[in-house]
Amino acid sequence: MIRNRRYTSLILLFAMIMVMGFATFCMASSEGPAVPVPAPSGATPAFGNWYVIGWSAVNFLILLALIYKFGYGPINAMLEERSATIEGSLKHAEEVKTEVEQMRKEMQANLQDSRRESQEIVARATKAAEDVKNEMIAKAQEDATSIKNKAHAEIAAATEQAKAQLKDSAVVLAISAAEKVLGRAINEDDHKRMVKDFVNEAGDLLC
Amino acid sequence: MLFGMWDGVYFHLGPIPVDHLVVTEWAIIALVGIISFMATRKMQLVPTGLQNGFEAIILFTYDFFTQLMDEEHVAKKWAPLLTSFFLFILISNYSGLIPGAAHVQGFQPPTSNWNVTMTLAIITFFSVHIAGFSEHGGHYLHHFVSPSPLMLPLNLVEEVAHPLSLTVRLFGNIFGEEMVLAFLLFLAPFIVPTAIMGLSMLLGAIQAVVFTLLSASYIGAAAGKGH
Amino acid sequence: MDMLALGAGLAVSISGIGGGIGMGIAGGKAFEAIARQPEVGGDVRTLLFITLAFIETLTIYGLLIAFMLVSKIQ
Numbered sequence: 001m002i003r004n005r006r007y008t009s010l011i012l013l014f015a016m017i018m019v020m021g022f023a024t025f026c027m028a029s030s031e032g033p034a035v036p037v038p039a040p041s042g043a044t045p046a047f048g049n050w051y052v053i054g055w056s057a058v059n060f061l062i063l064l065a066l067i068y069k070f071g072y073g074p075i076n077a078m079l080e081e082r083s084a085t086i087e088g089s090l091k092h093a094e095e096v097k098t099e100v101e102q103m104r105k106e107m108q109a110n111l112q113d114s115r116r117e118s119q120e121i122v123a124r125a126t127k128a129a130e131d132v133k134n135e136m137i138a139k140a141q142e143d144a145t146s147i148k149n150k151a152h153a154e155i156a157a158a159t160e161q162a163k164a165q166l167k168d169s170a171v172v173l174a175i176s177a178a179e180k181v182l183g184r185a186i187n188e189d190d191h192k193r194m195v196k197d198f199v200n201e202a203g204d205l206l207c
Numbered sequence: 208m209l210f211g212m213w214d215g216v217y218f219h220l221g222p223i224p225v226d227h228l229v230v231t232e233w234a235i236i237a238l239v240g241i242i243s244f245m246a247t248r249k250m251q252l253v254p255t256g257l258q259n260g261f262e263a264i265i266l267f268t269y270d271f272f273t274q275l276m277d278e279e280h281v282a283k284k285w286a287p288l289l290t291s292f293f294l295f296i297l298i299s300n301y302s303g304l305i306p307g308a309a310h311v312q313g314f315q316p317p318t319s320n321w322n323v324t325m326t327l328a329i330i331t332f333f334s335v336h337i338a339g340f341s342e343h344g345g346h347y348l349h350h351f352v353s354p355s356p357l358m359l360p361l362n363l364v365e366e367v368a369h370p371l372s373l374t375v376r377l378f379g380n381i382f383g384e385e386m387v388l389a390f391l392l393f394l395a396p397f398i399v400p401t402a403i404m405g406l407s408m409l410l411g412a413i414q415a416v417v418f419t420l421l422s423a424s425y426i427g428a429a430a431g432k433g434h
Numbered sequence: 435m436d437m438l439a440l441g442a443g444l445a446v447s448i449s450g451i452g453g454g455i456g457m458g459i460a461g462g463k464a465f466e467a468i469a470r471q472p473e474v475g476g477d478v479r480t481l482l483f484i485t486l487a488f489i490e491t492l493t494i495y496g497l498l499i500a501f502m503l504v505s506k507i508q
Contacts (some may be wrong), residue, residue: 008405015404018304045382047321052226056317056326059232063239064291070243072287075265078250275480372491379494386501417487424484 171195228317235298235317265290275420276427281342285426288334292327293419296377299323300411303385304404318414319385324378328370331422335369339429350429369425373418380414442503449496456489 174195218225246261268290272282296318303316317323339347351362384407391400464482468475 011405011408012401015304015401015408016398018404045320045322047325049226049320049322051224052228052320052322053326055223055226055229056232056323057330059229059236060291060295060327060330063236063295064288066236066240067243067291067294068287070240070247071261071265071290074247074250075262078262274476372488375498376487376491376494379498380490382501383494383497413483417483420480420484421487 167196167199170199174199228315228320228323231299231302231314231317232295232323235295235302238298239294272423272427275423277431278427281338281427281430285334285338285423288330289419289423289426292331292422293415296327296418297412297415300381300415301408303381303388304407304411315385316381318377319381321374321378325370325374327377327418328373331373331425332366332370334422335366335425335429338426342430347429369421373421377414377418380410384410438503438507442500442507445496445503446500449493453489453493453496456492457486460485460489 171192175191178191178195243261246257249258251258265286268286269279269283272286272289273279276282276285299317301316302314303319305314336347339350343350351366352359353362384403388400388403388407391403460482464478467478
């Protein structure tokens, strides 16, 4: 609506300027200002002016040739070229797409390979670590066992020693007690043997 | 130097007289040729500026005539001719709106003359039959006896009446408009003709469109599937 | 001469009346059709223009006859 109004006002302005120009032209060119423009006769132009017909046909054909030469020909060629270019680029894009697809597949395969490899490596490393660990555990256990055994043995030895000392001192005590009771010294060796036997028995029982 | 409708000869080209209408036609040819030459001088794949508008116009004519003729290859074949009709008639109609064109010698629009419009109509007449024969070959002749052979005279009269009505319509409109403008300029030269000039711009465009449309529909009817 | 002027006036006025009535009917029907179905507006408009051109031709014939008669008056 606004556009229409703008066009209408433009046309009106244009026409007004033309009319003003013409009026000025008429006033300037005519002798008297009373009748600036002569009355038109209203006669229709003569028909059958064969020169005009021929010229018009020739001129129109020239115009047609010009429009075809400079308008439709180049534009048609351009449109064809453009569609060819678009087709070519579409084809190229298709090719690139398949190529990319192939590359992607390859890469995926590579990736899978490398993943498997890395998994293998990790598995191998894990296994090695496990082995080392087991070894170390075994060694530590061995060590611990040996240490324990040694300690046991030492403890046993110490116990034996302590037992022997206890027995000895018990024998001595028993002998001295018996001496005191008997008031005489008996054959120490006999007694010692007797008491030792007894203590051994008792000790075996006690221990 | 002020005349009524003036039939004048500017000069003789050998034995052939060159009318003022012919000179105006040359001016129209120069205008259209220069514009189209400028528009398509440096063709680019990605259009810019004038080429863009020109391309849009040409694609529009293809679309328009395809819609009118129902067959795309016929429309593409005849679009240059129809566009030439349109531009020629439009510019020559508007050349009558130059101040005083109806009075000053050499400024009458070519379409306000019988001879010029009849030439255009004869070109349409020949194009119609060329289109018919090139589309259907000899089978096109069945078109003249289409419902029954009894209709042959009527069909022939119709074929003659088409260019005649084209001639008279265009000539009558533009001549009448020029006459109205001339009378108004004679009666009140200053402000009054403005309204008629604005109306004449519209009418000139409509007459150009109507001539093109009718030519297109005649060609489409001759080249269409119906025959 | 008077009869020529009368004839010119009658030619243009009667053909104008006929053309005007025809154009009015055609335009009215076309606008009705467009209002009922706006989506076929383009086709209807094109056909309307062609029809108006046909009708107008008759009016223009009358106008031409009028011009010819007027040119014979002088």
